[in-house]
Amino acid sequence: MTRTAFHLVSVTLAGALMMSAASAVQADGELNLYSSRHYDTDDKLYGDFEAATGITINRIEGNADELIARMKAEGRNSPADILVTVDTSRLHRAKQAGVLQPLDSEVLEARIPAYLQDSDNEWFGFSQRSRVIFFDKADVTDPPMTYADLADPKYKGLICIRSSSNTYNQTLLAAIVTHEGPEAATDWARGVVDNMARPPQGGDTDQLRGIVSGECEIAVSNTYYFARALRTQVDGVSEAIEGIGWVFPDQDGNGAHMNLSGAGLAAHAPNRDNAVKFLEYLASDSAQAYFAGGNDEYTAVKGVEVSAAVEQLGDFKADEIDLSAVAENLATAQQIFNTVGWK
Numbered sequence: 344m345t346r347t348a349f350h351l352v353s354v355t356l357a358g359a360l361m362m363s364a365a366s367a368v369q370a371d372g373e374l375n376l377y378s379s380r381h382y383d384t385d386d387k388l389y390g391d392f393e394a395a396t397g398i399t400i401n402r403i404e405g406n407a408d409e410l411i412a413r414m415k416a417e418g419r420n421s422p423a424d425i426l427v428t429v430d431t432s433r434l435h436r437a438k439q440a441g442v443l444q445p446l447d448s449e450v451l452e453a454r455i456p457a458y459l460q461d462s463d464n465e466w467f468g469f470s471q472r473s474r475v476i477f478f479d480k481a482d483v484t485d486p487p488m489t490y491a492d493l494a495d496p497k498y499k500g501l502i503c504i505r506s507s508s509n510t511y512n513q514t515l516l517a518a519i520v521t522h523e524g525p526e527a528a529t530d531w532a533r534g535v536v537d538n539m540a541r542p543p544q545g546g547d548t549d550q551l552r553g554i555v556s557g558e559c560e561i562a563v564s565n566t567y568y569f570a571r572a573l574r575t576q577v578d579g580v581s582e583a584i585e586g587i588g589w590v591f592p593d594q595d596g597n598g599a600h601m602n603l604s605g606a607g608l609a610a611h612a613p614n615r616d617n618a619v620k621f622l623e624y625l626a627s628d629s630a631q632a633y634f635a636g637g638n639d640e641y642t643a644v645k646g647v648e649v650s651a652a653v654e655q656l657g658d659f660k661a662d663e664i665d666l667s668a669v670a671e672n673l674a675t676a677q678q679i680f681n682t683v684g685w686k
Contacts (some may be wrong), residue, residue: 374400374617377414378427379407380604384637391633393623398617407433414609423609424618430510432517434466434605435670438544443607448619454626454644459603468603468643469625470635472565473661474515475599476590477551479560487561489593490519490600494534498641502535503550506543507680511565515600516676517669518662522597525675533683544686548572551580554587565602566656571641574652580594591659598662604640 377384381404389400403410407428414423414437426437437443448593451460451467457660459468476493478486483501486494493502505512520528540559545552551569556579569589572580579588591599606625612618624630628647635642637649648654 372398372614372617374398374614374621375422375424376400376402376427377410377423378402378404379410379429380427382637384633386628388456388633392531392621396620411437411440411442415440419611421609421611422613424612424614425606425621426609429604430602431666431670432513432673434607435673437607438465442610444610446619447606448623450623451626458663458665459643466605466607468605470643471601471639472567472606473591473599473601474511474563474565477554477562477564477569478588479554480586480588482560486588486590488590489596491531498538498561500540501560502538503540503553503562504543505547505550507685511602513673513676514602514669516679517630517672518600518664520672520675521664522667524542529679529682532679532685536683536685538596548577548580555579555583567639570652570656573655574639594660598660601661
């Protein structure tokens with residue numbers, strides 16, 4: 344699509360969302376949103392949509408897997424119009440559970456990069472985060488520059504990383520399977536296990552804390568956990584953050600692995616038209632800024648400014664592998680984790 348055509352889509356969307364009060368009344372109604380996101384900026388995101396359209400958003404929040412199970416149990420009687428959640432693996436599980444439906448939207452096709460869309464248009468990514476390598480600048484003078492390097496024996500006993508049950512690690516390994524094949528991915532996972540400084544434990548922030556405490560010298564974490572510690576006080580990280588360096592891996596190869604927050608149209612959405620309006624709204628510049636900024640993430644739509652904390656991480660080459668294809672290798676990734684004893 345040309346830059347001019349892209350601009351026209353953006354302007355058209357913006358105009359539709361900034362309708363007059365009179366037309367807003369005509370578009371009144373409800374929207375039932377099932378969401379596993381819990382960020383203060385989402386209140387502004389939803390409020391702007393309600394003000395622009397006259398559509399009232401009813402939110403049901405909870406754990407992603409619980410929401411998916413609830414939608415499946417509700418079946419055709421489900422009030423859900425939209426599911427919002429994080430990570431490719433959870434969106435894939437929602438698709439596999441049959442709780443989403445395909446959506447053809449010229450706005451979403453134009454605004455959201457193809458690699459951040461489900462192959463059947465059952466989900467779309469609206470923000471991104473990168474899974475990168477962090478290290479102790481005082482002790483590590485030759486940090487890993489690629490994901491493959493994490494399996495290099497020279498880093499034995501130095502690495503902190505989360506468990507195999509973690510969705511971020513599952514999607515990362517599934518991406519490696521997609522790029523390199525199961526055999527190479529198995530060798531990599533086995534090498535990382537051999538290099539672990541401790542058994543997997545805690546969340547991404549705990550991996551960063553491991554660097555500060557000296558339990559490990561290298562850690563793998565999503566970018567937004569580090570950006571959050573730059574922006575606000577995160578105990579065990581922020582006070583020593585100047586001593587932590589970072590590497591966006593594979594800059595001479597595929598690029599840094601990206602994951603997403605996304606949403607899809609519920610299979611039995613009772614307010615389908617309103618749901619489509621909301622999903623298209625999430626692709627607007629203003630909504631992108633709120634949606635990504637609320638969790639210190641990168642926007643899905645290129646050209647939209649990121650938060651100041653994220654900006655500090657600098658420019659990098661992102662892996663633009665089709666995340667829909669990656670999702671198809673999630674089961675293989677889990678089998679590999681089990682095979683190599685990644686707890």
